[in-house]
Amino acid sequence: MNSEISAIFNQYPPEARLRLEHLRSLFLNLRDELGLGEVEESLKWGEPSYTVKGGSPVRMAWKAKHPDHVCLYFICTTPLVATFRELYRDKLTFEGNRTIVLPLSKPVPEAEVAHCLSLAMTYQSIKHLPNLGA
Template sequence: MTTDIENIFNNYPQITKSTLIKLRELIYTVAQEQNLGAVEESIKWGEPSYSTINGSPIRIGFKGTSCYLFFHCQSKLVITFRELYSHNLTFEGNRAIVLNSEKPLPEYPLKACIKLALTYHSVKHLPLLGA
């Protein structure tokens, strides 16, 4: 984690900081488990962003006590996530998964969504992104 990214995490409210750190760790875990190569960590719109060579960026942030995973709004990602996991996850429009930072992370559907985002350019032509 670069100093700039670390500073962003250190400035998050405590109630959301631990959830956002867990989301970051989940992104790296999925990339490693799927052998996706290096994860590029950068700052976009003042928030941490993560991408792989064949993936679509995932940005993490918060509003109030909600944590967000943001995805490219013109991709098929959130539309597909909604179809697959609407019973487990909450969405905002066509660009975000919304999580309550006061509740445990729904790890299984999140890992599946992260995998689809980090492999998006390889699976975007498949029905339901190959899920």
């Protein structure tokens, strides 16, 4: 983890920091499983952002005005969140056309979140497919 990202994570309350570190690890593990190469880890709008070549960026953050959850953010002009909502409306919570909301009071729905992340990570090769090939 680069020092800028580490500094941001360290500003979060412990529970949020641990959850976001877990989501970061999930992203990195998926990159390895899918053989997607190097991850670009940077700050976008002051929030940790992750992308791989051929993918769509994923930001993750905790915000003081909503202290009970963390969020995964996707580019709103893609059909990613609409597809996620179609697939997982009963298992995940969404906000608008760009956000997955993950309550800190519940375990991360690993399989569903991993699938959403993998769709974002391979977006450029699947964007032409109905429902992103899901």
